[in-house]
Amino acid sequence: MNTSELKIMEVLLHLGLGLLLLVVRHSASATFVPSSECKRQCGHVEIPYPFGIGKNCSLAGGFDVTCQPGQNGFSKPFIGGRELLNISLTNSTIRVLNPITPYCYNDSTSELDMLTGTTNVTSDIDSNSPFRFSDIRNKFTVIGCNTLGTFGNNNSDSEYLSGCFSFCGQNLSAQTDRSCSGMGCCQVAIPKGMEFNGVALNVIKLSNTSEMWKGFGQRCSYAVIMEAAAFNFRTTYINTTEFWDMGAGRAPAVLDWSIGSGTCEVVKRNLSGAYACRSSNSKCFDSTSGSAGYVCNCSQGYEGNPYIPDGCKDVDECKGRPCPSDGVCRNTVGAYRCSCPTGRKYSLSNNTCNLDAGLIIGVTMGFLGLMIFCFCGYTILQKRKLKKVKQEYFRKHGGLILFETMKSEKGLAFTVFSEAELRHATNNYDKSRIIGKGGHGTVYRGVVKDKPVAVKKCTLMDERQKKEFGQEMLILSQINHKNIVKLLGCCLEVEVPMLVYEYIPKGTMFELIHGRNQSLQIRFSTLLRIAQEVAEGLRFLHSYASPPIIHGDVKTANILLDENCMAKVSDFGASILAPSDKEQYVTMVQGTVGYLDPEYMQTCQLTEKSDVYSFGVILLEVLTGEVPLKLYGPEEKRSLTSNFLTAMKENNLSLVLASHITEQESIELIRGIADLAKNCLDMCGINRPSMKQITDELSRLRKLSIHPWVQQNMEEMETQRLLCGSEDTSFGTESSIIEYPRPEAANQSMNPTSSYYAR
Missing domain, CATH: 3.30.200.20 (Phosphorylase Kinase; domain 1)
Known part of the structure; x- marks a missing residue:
């Protein structure tokens, strides 16, 4: 036989051994599949595999359950001689009724009945029983007065003895319900791995005479290993048989169970053994009940019976609403997934939909970046624009x-x-x-x-x-x-x-005549000097500026006063250059009512003589101390110009003159100023004097009033009396209509920064 034939034979041998191992494993495993004809319920108790009723219906002999007829036609399941209450595959436990060990006083003999003092918790289960008392869910409980209860495991491999003492005083009222701490009731934990078929319970009364026992009024004491959660002590258990009667001498106990004697790792490697975890979605766990063996359970996200093929089914976790109220649950194979609305993020730790800080920060930063970019771009464009x-x-x-x-x-x-x-x-x-x-x-x-x-x-x-x-x-x-x-x-x-x-910081001529300084009764000579300085300024604009400039809004409010009370003509808002052609007619009359030239209002043509007319009104204010236009009183008395011209026509100038002026100056000077004002106010502009003629006439009239050296000294004294030296920050004001103070307010102060103008 050549080399190639040997290699072929070796490959075929390996394949045969593999197939043989698969057949052995399958046949070994197949013995654990229960028959479909097996009964799975006895009375109200479900009997899931690996437990079973009947031949070949359970995993092994220790898991056989017998179903016996009971009262009222209901069957009851029994296992190991104990009534079976329920089976839990998830926890790998069963609940059974465990016998209570009593120790009672015999009334007929007046002696202690020792026959019931010891109970052997034995069963018909063989020594390889898969059941152990659960050390977590059970406790050894003793009820009685001056009673010592003990329990022990008689298995030679794990000998054990323990117990507790229940004491009663002379006054039974010291005991309280729901308290099992040594007064009429005591409890103690049991060790792990205590075998179900090898436990002995003893009750020992420590009182020597029946008389002393009678003094407690108590007949029986009890000892039992029972489910801790099912016990709730009551004081009536001490002096009555209520505890015994409730379960007819039995109490529920929890037993742990496991399969086989090997661990998961050992069983999986042993091809000849039967591996009980049959479901594809199951897991193997080593037993924790204190005995060898293992148990099976469904993987996370699955539920059912892991001991039969396809017994573990996917759990629809969404039916239990595990997600937050504002979230959405989506079931997946073996699990589920929670999703939250946009802008929120699912938190597994506290099962809530929280604000998605990362998303919010990202969106916010992106939005801010976009806004900054847009703002910068907009700013650059706006700056350029x-x-x-x-x-x-x-x-x-x-x-x-x-x-x-x-x-x-x-x-x-x-x-x-x-x-x-x-x-x-x-x-x-x-x-x-x-x-x-x-x-x-x-x-x-x-x-x-x-x-x-x-x-x-x-x-x-x-x-x-x-x-x-x-x-x-x-x-x-x-x-x-x-x-x-x-x-x-x-x-x-x-x-x-x-x-x-x-x-120019020291106010206006309007304030000097009509405002806060009116009460000082400014000397006529000072006002006349200021008027002449105004005329000098207007004369310069008309005659020496090139081209000539027409002010267009001459009034006392536009005459500022500097630190030395020198007049400064201001506010050229309505000014124009002297017209050189017919196109320079204005389309809208500007100026202040009371000062406006009537001819200008009719022709809409501003000329040098328009400024002359307005200056004539200023002279009237100097002579009379009155405002050009009043908005109150008789209509015929409201215009200062009309009143003045009427008085001049009737040769009754004293009616309009200020009283202090006639006392200070000669009638010749006053008459000269009045005649000059009258000429300035002529309705026909061509008949009005020029500003040069006005300044010359004012200069001549001032020389008539007083000798030059006396005039200079008087004006210096007058300057000291004025408030021109006070700190004031007023500037010229302007308007088209002036509202002047009423007579009763004439002597009151006026705010230098305010204006009595209505626009």
């Missing part, structure tokens, strides 16, 4: 012309401010910084490079004004006159340009 808008505003407002001129005229003291600079200077246009409000804008006090300034936010401008704004700013910036507020600069990168003037 704003920059373009500012550049467009700068171009429209003549900024390029300004810069070109500033380069060519190096001595030009004019600054083009950025919007950010003016925001910072005025603390973001804080309301507390407002020093004036009117129809042409709002004036704020600001600080630029440690220098106080007045920042004016103008109202909307028409297209013509926007086109000419740069040129007009150049002209205004070149005006340098002591009686005109200096324009320091402007801001062109906003929709409506902002103007920056020098800051």
